[in-house]
Amino acid sequence: MHDLDLDVPTWVGFGRGNAEIARRLGLLPEAVKSYLRGAMRKLGTHSRHETVVAARRLGLMP
Numbered sequence: 915m916h917d918l919d920l921d922v923p924t925w926v927g928f929g930r931g932n933a934e935i936a937r938r939l940g941l942l943p944e945a946v947k948s949y950l951r952g953a954m955r956k957l958g959t960h961s962r963h964e965t966v967v968a969a970r971r972l973g974l975m976p
Contacts, residue, residue, distance in 0.1 A: 919956065922949040924975045927966040 918939065925935040932950075936943045950962065957972075959965040969975045 918949045919953045920969065920975055922946055923953050923962075923965050923969050926950065926962050927970070927975065 918941075921939060922935055925938065930938070932943045932946045935941075936946045939946070941949075950965065953969070954960065954965050957965055957968040959968050966975075
């Protein structure tokens, strides 16, 4: 997975919203949504929470 495909779910796991994640990573909020959708697609998940749980289970993020 691309670094931002993991950075975005990591920040989601810390309870951050798209706008704050965008500010922290220097992205537009639409880009954050796109990276999150990409991570969901790659992990076969359907929600923000499910994506974080799946990535953690696979050891892809803390």
